[in-house]
Amino acid sequence: xxxxxxxxxxxxxxxxxxxxxxxxxxxxxxxxxxxxxxxxxxxxxxxxxxxxxxxxxxxxxxxxxxxxxxxxxxxxxxxxxxxxxxxxxxxxxxxxxxxxxx
Numbered sequence: 001x002x003x004x005x006x007x008x009x010x011x012x013x014x015x016x017x018x019x020x021x022x023x024x025x026x027x028x029x030x031x032x033x034x035x036x037x038x039x040x041x042x043x044x045x046x047x048x049x050x051x052x053x054x055x056x057x058x059x060x061x062x063x064x065x066x067x068x069x070x071x072x073x074x075x076x077x078x079x080x081x082x083x084x085x086x087x088x089x090x091x092x093x094x095x096x097x098x099x100x101x102x
Contacts, residue, residue, distance in 0.1 A: 006059055013051055016044065 022037035030039040 002058055006055060009051055009054070013044075013048060016047075019044075 019037065019040055022040055026035040026037065028036055030036060
């Protein structure tokens with residue numbers, strides 16, 4: 001049910017992005033200076049930010065947050081130790097590289 005509501009929300013926001021009703025007019029001015037189309041898109045941007053927050057909270061795959069633990073076997077059958085990007089240049093260190101580093 002939750003997934004269906006998120007899909008419906010995204011579909012509605014996609015349709016609302018096509019604001020053909022404000023294409024030909026700058027009036028009325030919101031707050032006396034802001035064209036209605038610009039105000040609409042500012043409100044739309046806030047709605048999209050809220051929608052993305054909802055998606056991250058309720059639809060983000062948990063396995064992406066778990067990461068890979070130390071000692072997990074990687075391609076080639078080697079055991080890899082994962083380090084921060086600054087230390088490993090974005091790749092896992094193999095067991096031979098780990099031994100050479102110490």
